[in-house]
Each structure stands twice: as structure tokens, then as C-alpha cells.
Amino acid sequence: EDKVVQSPLSLVVHEGDTVTLNCSYEVTNFRSLLWYKQEKKAPTFLFMLTSSGIEKKSGRLSSILDKKELFSILNITATQTGDSAVYLCAVPFAGTASKLTFGTGTRLQVTL
Amino acid sequence: ETGVTQTPRHLVMGMTNKKSLKCEQHLGHNAMYWYKQSAKKPLELMFVYSLEERVENNSVPSRFSPECPNSSHLFLHLHTLQPEDSALYLCASSQDLGREKLFFGSGTQLSVL
Numbered sequence: 432e433d434k435v436v437q438s439p440l441s442l443v444v445h446e447g448d449t450v451t452l453n454c455s456y457e458v459t460n461f462r463s464l465l466w467y468k469q470e471k472k473a474p475t476f477l478f479m480l481t482s483s484g485i486e487k488k489s490g491r492l493s494s495i496l497d498k499k500e501l502f503s504i505l506n507i508t509a510t511q512t513g514d515s516a517v518y519l520c521a522v523p524f525a526g527t528a529s530k531l532t533f534g535t536g537t538r539l540q541v542t543l
Numbered sequence: 544e545t546g547v548t549q550t551p552r553h554l555v556m557g558m559t560n561k562k563s564l565k566c567e568q569h570l571g572h573n574a575m576y577w578y579k580q581s582a583k584k585p586l587e588l589m590f591v592y593s594l595e596e597r598v599e600n601n602s603v604p605s606r607f608s609p610e611c612p613n614s615s616h617l618f619l620h621l622h623t624l625q626p627e628d629s630a631l632y633l634c635a636s637s638q639d640l641g642r643e644k645l646f647f648g649s650g651t652q653l654s655v656l
Contacts (some may be wrong), residue, residue, distance in 0.1 A: 528643040533586040
């Protein structure tokens with residue numbers, strides 16, 4: 432059965448800190464891994480990773496995939512209070528793009 | 544205007560009520576989805592539609608009835624719900640079935656009393 436596990440479940444950091452969020456997966460016919468940010472209700476897309484070892488970057492956020500060890504990390508540098516959110520990781524179920532399996536998410540709180 | 548709009552934002556209903564959730568996407572996408580997000584649980588896929596045809600029904604109880612009259616609109620009709628159905632119901636769309644990048648609406652927070 433396809434599985435996505437995120438860690439830690441929650442995290443509290445001070446503004447300016449760097450954080451690393453983890454996502455490990457077990458899936459048949461790996462196709463891609465996606466990261467989303469859920470601030471209040473609507474998850475918003477951050478990254479989609481398909482190739483091992485290639486870092487995707489957007490401002491202070493970056494992500495990388497390790498297909499051999501079956502995990503991905505999401506890094507946020509110089510955190511701001513606006514980064515407070517739940518970060519979700521997802522993989523297509525059995526390689527079917529239309530069926531995403533999500534992890535339970537990491538709740539990040541950035542304090543002043 | 545956001546790409547995917549859901550109404551209502553909040554809904555409280557009794558177990559014997561009938562209500563409907565509405566989703567509209569303005570992105571020109573061909574695939575639409577219903578997801579359920581319960582407290583402390585991962586998002587669960589409920590239904591998938593492609594060009595108004597249902598292509599996935601993920602073992603969802605019949606008290607949830609989806610409807611897709613056209614590629615821009617998706618409804619979820621609710622009837623005789625249980626308290627454990629209380630959750631955030633999220634609608635999403637993608638360009639087509641072969642694209643895993645989803646665009647989500649803000650959801651309907653449903654409470655069943």
C-alpha cells in the first residue's frame with residue numbers, strides 16, 4: 432500500500448531560523464513528489480520533484496528528492512511569521528497522476 | 544478572483560438535512576476532484592471527474608453524491624450524514640487527468656450535529 436510519512440508532526444521555531452521538513456514515501460511506480468503549503472484552508476502548490484538530486488528553489492524555500500532512499504526534504508531559510516502553516520507532501524498513488532496520496536503534514540509555527 | 548471557488552465556506556447541518564457543496568474553477572481545467580480533510584488525518588481523495596465523467600469513486604458512502612454538470616462546476620450533494628463526516632471538504636482541479644499538480648479551493652468546513 433502506498434504510504435507517505437512526514438516528520439516532524441509539528442515544529443516551533445524563532446523568526447530567522449532555518450528549518451528542514453522531511454517526507455518519506457513508499458509507492459509503486461514512482462512518478463513524482465509534490466509539496467504544498469496550507470495556511471488556512473486552501474493548500475497552495477510549492478514544488479513538484481521528479482528527478483533525484485536536483486534542487487528546486489523558490490526564494491527562501493528549496494526542496495530536493497532522493498529516489499534511492501525514498502525521501503524528500505523541504506528547507507526554509509530565514510523563516511518569517513508568514514511561513515507558519517501546515518506543509519503537505521504528496522505522491523501519486525501507484526503512479527496514477529490523478530490520485531494523490533498525502534501525508535498528515537508538518538505544522539510549522541514561526542514565532543517572533 | 545481565485546482560480547477555484549467553493550461555497551459555502553462553513554456549513555452546519557443536522558443528520559437528516561440535505562445540503563450541497565459547490566465548486567467552480569476558472570482555470571479552464573478538465574479534471575476536478577473532491578477531497579476530505581479530517582482533523583489529524585491526511586487528505587483523502589473522494590471523487591475524480593474528467594470532462595464531466597466520473598473516473599474515480601474512492602469507496603465513498605452513498606450519502607455523498609457528486610455531480611459535474613460541466614467541466615467548470617462540481618457539486619457534492621449531502622444526505623443523511625453522520626457526525627464523523629464533519630470535516631473540511633476541499634475541491635481541486637488540474638489541467639487534465641495526467642497532471643498531478645492540483646489547484647485547491649478554500650474548502651467548506653462542515654459540521655454535522
